[in-house]
Amino acid sequence: xxxxxxxxxxxxxxxxxxxxxxxxxxxxxxxxxxxxxxxxxxxxxxxxxxxxxxxxxxxxxxxxxxxxxxxxxxxxxxxxxxxxxxxxxxxxxxxxxxxxxxxxxxxxxxxxxxxxxxxxxxxxxxxxxxxxxxxxxxxxxxxxxxxxxxxxx
Amino acid sequence: xxxxxxxxxxxxxxxxxxxxxxxxxxxxxxxxxxxxxxxxxxxxxxxxxxxxxxxxxxxxxxxxxxxxxxxxxxxxxxxxxxxxxxxxxxxxxxxxxxxxxxxxxxxxxxxxxxxxxxxxxx
Numbered sequence: 330x331x332x333x334x335x336x337x338x339x340x341x342x343x344x345x346x347x348x349x350x351x352x353x354x355x356x357x358x359x360x361x362x363x364x365x366x367x368x369x370x371x372x373x374x375x376x377x378x379x380x381x382x383x384x385x386x387x388x389x390x391x392x393x394x395x396x397x398x399x400x401x402x403x404x405x406x407x408x409x410x411x412x413x414x415x416x417x418x419x420x421x422x423x424x425x426x427x428x429x430x431x432x433x434x435x436x437x438x439x440x441x442x443x444x445x446x447x448x449x450x451x452x453x454x455x456x457x458x459x460x461x462x463x464x465x466x467x468x469x470x471x472x473x474x475x476x477x478x479x480x481x482x
Numbered sequence: 483x484x485x486x487x488x489x490x491x492x493x494x495x496x497x498x499x500x501x502x503x504x505x506x507x508x509x510x511x512x513x514x515x516x517x518x519x520x521x522x523x524x525x526x527x528x529x530x531x532x533x534x535x536x537x538x539x540x541x542x543x544x545x546x547x548x549x550x551x552x553x554x555x556x557x558x559x560x561x562x563x564x565x566x567x568x569x570x571x572x573x574x575x576x577x578x579x580x581x582x583x584x585x586x587x588x589x590x591x592x593x594x595x596x597x598x599x600x601x602x603x604x
Binding site for chain 1: 507509543546570574579
């Protein structure tokens with residue numbers, strides 16, 4: 330057990346919540362995921378989920394208050410799983426209020442909703458949203474939103 | 483390492499068909515290039531747009547939305563958008579959201595061009 334614990338790694342990156350930072354965020358997570366053993370389509374799914382999650386935060390959480398940041402934490406257990414946590418201090422949103430993507434509705438209508446959220450859930454094994462979390466640790470914001478995504482090898 | 487998108491456009495005037503070749507990544511930061519190319523193709527009056535994705539390495543929901551809007555606009559004018567040559571990571575994203583049943587997708591550019599010629603009446 331001890332040797333396995335030693336292989337775990339935790340890394341963090343904070344980016345400005347801007348679209349021009351999306352590839353930086355994806356590349357950061359992809360590099361860690363690849364080192365943990367993810368490859369090919371699995372790696373693409375992780376990259377896609379991070380891309381969609383950051384896009385949602387930029388587009389919705391910080392829609393009224395641009396200039397915010399996204400804190401990305403990656404916990405990797407090589408050969409087992411990766412846990413990606415995204416923290417923002419923007420406006421919370423209700424995932425239940427986002428229309429569930431329906432491919433049938435796209436046949437005759439270009440207005441498609443909930444695509445990013447749908448892809449995140451399909452790409453990852455577990456996706457959990459927490460809103461208005463109260464910060465308790467030193468250096469933590471008073472209130473933040475936390476998205477946790479898990480992918481198993 | 484920041485990758486980008488390259489869009490090249492080719493018009494086949496005798497067939498009223500535009501071919502768009504996408505290379506790189508189609509995400510929120512690069513969609514404007516495809517939007518411009520689609521608008522140009524539609525302004526040219528071409529009824530059918532064939533989009534060759536053989537060199538597209540990555541697509542996100544932003545890219546999917548632009549393709550869907552392009553298809554919708556083309557169909558309003560009695561035209562069509564055909565896709566071809568999806569690489570596995572891109573095809574998987576289409577499959578995840580059920581877009582393989584929404585778009586007409588061909589394995590090769592040749593097959594797409596045959597269908598485009600028939601659809602454009604050329």
